[in-house]
Structures are given as structure tokens and as C-alpha cells.
Amino acid sequence: MSDETILLDINSVHAVYNKTIKALNGVSFQLRRGEILALLGSNGTGKTTALKAISNLLPAERGQVTSGTIRFEGRDVLSEKPANLVRSGLVQVLEGRHCFKSLSVEENLISGGLGRSSSRREIAADLERIYAIFPRLKEKRRTASGLTSGGEQQMTAIGRALMSRPRLLVLDEPSMGLAPLVIKDIFRSLKALNRDDGLSILVAEQNSTVALRYADHATVIENGVAVLSGSAAELRSRDDIKAFYLGEGAAFAHDRPAA
Template structure:
């Protein structure tokens, strides 16, 4: 059993779609409380499927976990409905900046507090906290979300998730399609949240440079398997690791060995 400092355990998970298409066949990692873990890998490596498995969202897409275990706070996530996991503190921000585009930014945020049955005073307090972390949302609070920029929509989606007071925030490709300065603003806010509130964060990213800059640890996926696990600083400083596993340059002749390879 994991120790009390571990909030999420993913142990040798295998998953398919439609009982036929293999998506994961050996993904393992642990996330300790109050830390940020970056899940890295090229497109199609299995990052999104892993996050959906963590939030028990695979069945909604005809996906199945065929082997392995996923424990959130010591409990098997496959035995809990996604809504129950959210109420227990595991909240995911899906890829694609999902907002209610016909609602204002603030109405979107409030919906996150209403979803957890927050009282009016709590919701007001949480709104101010979100605006402190994302000042641009305060400026756009009365604007329809559909009329805001891609970065502001991503901030709104993250803010709405934070309004439900998560203990584990799961983010799928938050940088996708956004300008570098906007991405930096988002990750700076996430790091500040992590440091000031102790929020645990699991983030899947193709943008390894920004993810490794702000994460504490990282796990690299390749073709549905976790192939490397180690400190983010170690990964960030090794050009050969980034080249071999993340495809940023021509790969070296042999994979680097100083990091812990996941078997």
C-alpha cells in the first residue's frame, strides 16, 4: 500500500478501446501530495488515455482498464463514478479549453462552485482567489467566454476546476495552441497555486520544455508504456534524454541510463 504522502498511484495499467485497440500496456507512476508531476510523450504516446483512466472517464469513450490498478487517496478509482471522484477532490481539465461559451467568464467560474454545492460566501471567496491567480479573468469577468482568447478560455477552464476545491488537479495539454507567453502565465499560476496551497497537480504535456521547468517529477510515455521516471530537473538538463524520448532532435545511439527506467 502507498504511504500517506502519496495521493495517486498508477500501477502497471493496461487499457484498450472497444476491447480491441490497445492504448496502454504498462503505465506506472506515483504522485506525492503537494507535488507536480509531468506526464510527457509524443502525440499518441498514451497521455490522454492515462488521464482519462485516472478520472475513470474511459468507459464514456468505450475504453476499458484491462489490468493494473489506479488508487486515488488509497481508493480504487474504477469503483467510483467520475462525479464522485470530483466531489472527493480529483478534478480534471480536459484537453480543448472546454467552457460554456454562452456564459460569462464569471458565470463559468461560479458553475464550478455550484457543482460542489458551495455556499454563496464560499463561492465569493473562491472567486477572489481565482482572480488573484489569474488577473486577466478579473478583467474579463463580464465577457462571454466564447468571445475571449484561447488563453483566457484555458484559464477559465482551470479556474472553474479550482472552484470545486480539488486536492488533485489533472490537466490535459494545457499549453496546446497557445502563445508561449500565455503558456508561461498559466504555468506560473499553477506553480504558485501548488506552492501556496499544496495542491497536487498531474499534467500531461507535449511541450516538455515548459512542463519540466515547473514540475517536480516526470514520467515519460512511449507507445503506451512508461519508459522513464525521474526528477524534472534531471530530465531538463539532459539534452540526450529529451532527444531520445521526446523527439526534439535526432536520437542518440543508445538511451540515457542515469535516470530510473521503468520496467
């Protein structure tokens, strides 16, 4: 694998909360350009911490990376401000369907374009693209986001991230609390973006069954350590891995810092 194929490189990352609570213990994995990588593991294993470290968001939650390196397109993530990482193409959708609930769906989407200083023409073009990906958002474009369904709020959060024109889209538990058909629609849309536009995607997902269906590769985290990596097809076919590491399709709760 040549260096040019690596978009994101996490090498032996250790992280703590409040200077004492260990959350990551030497996590390492790589994401190649143009692939979907699923980050899997049960509750409290460190998946969310890993994603926040990648976007350099841990300091805002009294967390810090104590050793190791994280590089996005060769640049040191830990020396960059989160806003600069977004402008450089690393865009995260946090767990919990974060929207500005008093703003309309379209206003939420536009805020994503403003974050990268898009022109009016670029914003208009990007809006039409998002509405083509998520037709339901076009129907609800004038509705306050707080009055839309959970699935529509998740689509809005993803759409707002796409308005920033990411090269790497990072998603934390996008299926949480959503109906199976909505989950399928969202993952099909993500797969289409990956296939047609070459968008690289990193997704931490409680629903291992759907994640392994749409991902190219997967990494399993246990006790803050990446214990297993391989093709999604390989992990999907191994009953021992599904039962021991992935809980056989169990819906994991939101992971908290591992003690």
C-alpha cells in the same frame, strides 16, 4: 517513501478502446502529495488515455481499463463515478479549453463551485481567489467565454476546476495552441498554487521544455508504457532523453489511442 506520501498510485494499468485497440500496456507511476508531476511523451503514446483512466472517463469514449489498479488517496478510482471523484478532490481539466461558450466567464467559474455544492459565501470567496490568480478573468468576468481569447478560455477552464477546491488537479495539454507568454503565465500561476497552497498537480504536456521547467518529477510514456521516471531537473539536463523521448521541445499534436 511512506504510503502517506502517495496521493495517486497507478499500478500496471492496461487499457483498450472498442475492446481491441490497445492504448496502455502496463503503465505505472506515482504522484506524491504536494508535487507537480509531468507526464511526457510524443503523439499517440497514451498520455491522454492515462489521464482519462485516472478520472474514470474512459467508459464514456468506448474505452476501458482491462487490468491494473488506480488509487487516489487509497480509494479505488475505477469503482467510483467521475462526479464522485470530483467531489473527493480529483478534478481534471480536459484538453481543448472546454468552456460553456454562451455563458459569461464568471458563470463558468460559478458552475465549478456548484459542482461541489458550495454555499454562496464560499463561491464568492473562491471567485475572488480565482480573480487574484488570473486577473484577466476579472476584467472579462461579464464577457461570454466564447468571445474571449484562447488563453482566457484556458484560464477559465482551470479557474472552474479550482472552484471545486481540488486536492489533485489534472491537466491535459494546457499549453496547446497558446502563445509562449500566455503559457508562461499559466504555468507560473500553477507553480504558485503548488508552492503556496500545496496543491498537487498532474500535467500531461506536449511542451516538454515548459513542463520540465515547472515540474518536480516527470514520467515519460512510450507505446502505452511508462519507460522512464525521474526528477524534472535530471531529465532537463540529459540531451539524449530530450532528443529521443521528448522531441527536443517539439509541439506534439493531440495524442490519440495508440494502435
